[in-house]
Amino acid sequence: MRPMVEKHEIDGLExxxxxxxxxxxxxxxxxxxxxxxxxxxxxxxxxxxxxxxQWITQEQSRNPNPEKRSAISLELADIxxxxxxxxxxxxxxxxxxxxxxxxxxxxxYPTAKVRGKALRAExxx
Amino acid sequence: MRPMVEKHEIDGLExxxxxxxxxxxxxxxxxxxxxxxxxxxxxxxxxxxxxxxQWITQEQSRNPNPEKRSAISLELADIxxxxxxxxxxxxxxxxxxxxxxxxxxxxxYPTAKVRGKALRAExxx
Amino acid sequence: MRPMVEKHEIDGLExxxxxxxxxxxxxxxxxxxxxxxxxxxxxxxxxxxxxxxQWITQEQSRNPNPEKRSAISLELADIxxxxxxxxxxxxxxxxxxxxxxxxxxxxxYPTAKVRGKALRAExxx
Amino acid sequence: MRPMVEKHEIDGLExxxxxxxxxxxxxxxxxxxxxxxxxxxxxxxxxxxxxxxQWITQEQSRNPNPEKRSAISLELADIxxxxxxxxxxxxxxxxxxxxxxxxxxxxxYPTAKVRGKALRAExxx
Numbered sequence: 001m002r003p004m005v006e007k008h009e010i011d012g013l014e015x016x017x018x019x020x021x022x023x024x025x026x027x028x029x030x031x032x033x034x035x036x037x038x039x040x041x042x043x044x045x046x047x048x049x050x051x052x053x054q055w056i057t058q059e060q061s062r063n064p065n066p067e068k069r070s071a072i073s074l075e076l077a078d079i080x081x082x083x084x085x086x087x088x089x090x091x092x093x094x095x096x097x098x099x100x101x102x103x104x105x106x107x108x109y110p111t112a113k114v115r116g117k118a119l120r121a122e123x124x125x
Numbered sequence: 126m127r128p129m130v131e132k133h134e135i136d137g138l139e140x141x142x143x144x145x146x147x148x149x150x151x152x153x154x155x156x157x158x159x160x161x162x163x164x165x166x167x168x169x170x171x172x173x174x175x176x177x178x179q180w181i182t183q184e185q186s187r188n189p190n191p192e193k194r195s196a197i198s199l200e201l202a203d204i205x206x207x208x209x210x211x212x213x214x215x216x217x218x219x220x221x222x223x224x225x226x227x228x229x230x231x232x233x234y235p236t237a238k239v240r241g242k243a244l245r246a247e248x249x250x
Numbered sequence: 251m252r253p254m255v256e257k258h259e260i261d262g263l264e265x266x267x268x269x270x271x272x273x274x275x276x277x278x279x280x281x282x283x284x285x286x287x288x289x290x291x292x293x294x295x296x297x298x299x300x301x302x303x304q305w306i307t308q309e310q311s312r313n314p315n316p317e318k319r320s321a322i323s324l325e326l327a328d329i330x331x332x333x334x335x336x337x338x339x340x341x342x343x344x345x346x347x348x349x350x351x352x353x354x355x356x357x358x359y360p361t362a363k364v365r366g367k368a369l370r371a372e373x374x375x
Numbered sequence: 376m377r378p379m380v381e382k383h384e385i386d387g388l389e390x391x392x393x394x395x396x397x398x399x400x401x402x403x404x405x406x407x408x409x410x411x412x413x414x415x416x417x418x419x420x421x422x423x424x425x426x427x428x429q430w431i432t433q434e435q436s437r438n439p440n441p442e443k444r445s446a447i448s449l450e451l452a453d454i455x456x457x458x459x460x461x462x463x464x465x466x467x468x469x470x471x472x473x474x475x476x477x478x479x480x481x482x483x484y485p486t487a488k489v490r491g492k493a494l495r496a497e498x499x500x
Contacts, residue, residue: 012138012220019227026236032243032430034183035197040429042204043171043293047422049211050164054415055368055407058159058307062214072160073217076208077226079167080219083204086174089187092198094205095137101202102144111151118157118305157305165304168418172297179290180282180493183432243430262470263387269477276486282493284433285447292454293421299461300414308409312464322410323467327476329417329458330469333451336424339437342448344455345387351452352394359402366403 013095017088020081035089042082049075138220142213145206160214167207174200263345267338270331285339292332299325388470392463395456410464417457424450 024030052072053061064072087094108121117124149155177197178186189197212219233246242249274280302322303311314322337344358371367374399405427447428436439447462469483496492499 016220016223023227023230027234027239028241029243031241034186035189036178036181036183036186037429039171039175039178039186040290040425043168043175044422044426044429046164046168046171047419047425050168050415050422051370051419053161053164054412054419056161058161061159061161061164064160064215069215069217072215073222074226074229076212076215076217076219077222079204079208080223081226083201083208084223087201090189090194090197090201092194092201094201095141097198097202098141098205098209101199101206102148104199105148109152114152116153116156118154120301162304165300165415169297169301169304172294172300175290175297176294176495179287179294245426266470266473273477273480277484277489278491279493281491284436285439286428286431286433286436289421289425289428289436293418293425296414296418296421300418303411303414306411308411311409311411311414314410314465319465319467322465323472324476324479326458326462326465326467326469327472329454330473331476333454333458334473337451340439340444340447340451342444342451344451345391347448347452348391348455348459351449351456352398354449355398361401364402366406368404368407 013084016080017084020085021088024085033085033089035086038082038086038089042079042086045075045078045082049079138209141205142209145210146213149210158210158214160211163207163211163214167204167211170200170203170207174204263334266330267334270335271338274335283335283339285336288332288336288339292329292336295325295328295332299329388459391455392459395460396463399460408460408464410461413457413461413464417454417461420450420453420457424454 024033049072052064052068052075084094087097113124149158174197177189177193177200209219212222238249274283299322302314302318302325334344337347363374399408424447427439427443427450459469462472488499
């Protein structure tokens with residue numbers, strides 16, 4: 001049984017979750033929305049974001065023109081939509097999970113050790 | 126100038142955004158967090174989610190054991206973290222963008238036309 | 251029935267295809283190697299390549315140190331391995347397909363129009 | 376200086392490498408083809424392959440109709456094209472790297488231990 005909705009969930013994400021569940025149900029798409037399939041859709045959408053940045057410099061990516069910024073916004077929306085959908089299928093509370101992960105990252109990347117360096121966790125001595 | 130925070134942002138996502146900005150600033154990582162780089166990190170994390178599902182069936186993906194479900198939660202967290210971070214760099218309001226996109230999808234996939242079918246938009250006659 | 255091997259296939263790729271097919275058969279992994287699953291494995295490997303480059307500049311990516319270059323070589327190998335494997339499952343001749351695609355690209359990106367510009371096909375006027 | 380072409384490279388891949396290098400040079404695209412950028416383009420193409428399979432079953436993915444199979448062939452071609460291009464930029468011999476990786480995999484996944492099981496390396500006891 002799904003746990004009762006906790007306080008920090010009553011927010012934009014929770015409304016989004018409900019709306020997306022209704023969207024899928026109205027179309028009888030629940031049958032296609034296995035976590036396996038949704039993960040594929042999620043990465044396909046993420047790649048559309050990557051595509052916007054593939055031939056430009058980092059500096060250019062910080063300053064998209066309005067038309068491009070608007071297109072990028074919709075790609076970010078697609079990513080959020082599938083992310084919320086897959087979390088819903090697996091009964092994962094995204095904000096709680098992110099909070100857990102930030103604590104892990106705070107231990108893994110202590111400020112004194114990593115300041116100004118961008119390595120992967122296993123590359124720090 | 127960043128627009129004033131709108132009402133629907135005062136929620137879990139907004140708190141998350143602020144916390145992640147502080148996390149990066151404390152480590153002087155802002156310099157690495159161009160949208161181009163963050164998009165790469167985002168897709169790398171998304172692929173770690175995909176990896177959990179690559180050899181199992183759709184049915185199995187709907188019922189992960191507790192250990193696997195917990196690992197998957199942290200992957201979803203990583204995706205949300207980078208998604209919020211990139212949206213912050215580009216001043217995109219994720220909930221507003223998702224709301225816009227859902228409206229587009231409602232027009233693109235009218236219930237009567239797509240019910241029970243999972244095609245890509247261009248594949249519907 | 252698989253078409254007869256054509257001349258341009260008798261090369262490194264063809265030997266690789268045969269060796270990978272034997273590798274999977276010896277392990278009874280053919281059952282897991284649906285194109286759907288292999289596409290997931292392929293993108294997971296590709297993301298490991300992306301991860302090597304996510305926090306570095308374009309210039310740095312052109313000059314990896316020997317240790318990093320060696321790690322990258324093995325990621326490229328993983329990508330080729332899954333690519334050959336999926337092509338084999340679908341009876342696609344990779345070299346012939348690439349030749350076809352280069353012809354398409356030559357028409358889509360005529361030198362006079364695209365010289366020195368890196369846009370996506372739909373962005374050229 | 377680029378090492379002399381070795382024997383096993385004189386095949387379809389080597390011809391492809393030369394043709395793609397000329398294609399980029401004629402368009403003055405060498406400047407955009409850093410390994411960082413090419414890795415992004417590569418994963419974007421790989422995601423287009425994933426997209427073909429996201430809503431269908433494994434069984435369906437084994438039997439695409441001719442139209443779909445042809446579209447998939449061109450996606451595989453795009454992946455090979457960027458893979459060859461990035462290997463060229465980093466002076467990596469793809470066939471040699473794949474041969475090395477297969478040897479690693481033979482040790483990592485001994486037949487007796489993994490037969491009929493599809494786990495990730497770290498999941499085998």
